[in-house]
Amino acid sequence: MQQYEITFGFRAPYQVVVDSQLIADACRFKMDLVKSLKQTLANASEIKPSITTCSMRHLYGSKSQPGVE
Numbered sequence: 001m002q003q004y005e006i007t008f009g010f011r012a013p014y015q016v017v018v019d020s021q022l023i024a025d026a027c028r029f030k031m032d033l034v035k036s037l038k039q040t041l042a043n044a045s046e047i048k049p050s051i052t053t054c055s056m057r058h059l060y061g062s063k064s065q066p067g068v069e
Contacts, residue, residue, distance in 0.1 A: 001042045013046035020055040024062070 004010045026033040038044050
């Protein structure tokens with residue numbers, strides 16, 4: 001991440017766009033998504049997960065599937 005900070009001016013909190021499938025899988029496997037994203041981004045101090053409206057609709061539409069609350 002340091003290279004991205006230098007080259008592109010990235011700074012904390014990093015905004016990470018997640019999709020409905022990632023959220024559903026994280027829920028199904030009882031995974032702490034924010035903690036995992038921080039580790040993936042080289043132990044970033046702060047992240048800001050974001051989701052699109054389209055992905056929100058997809059999650060609301062799949063509420064009846066097991067593991068998606």
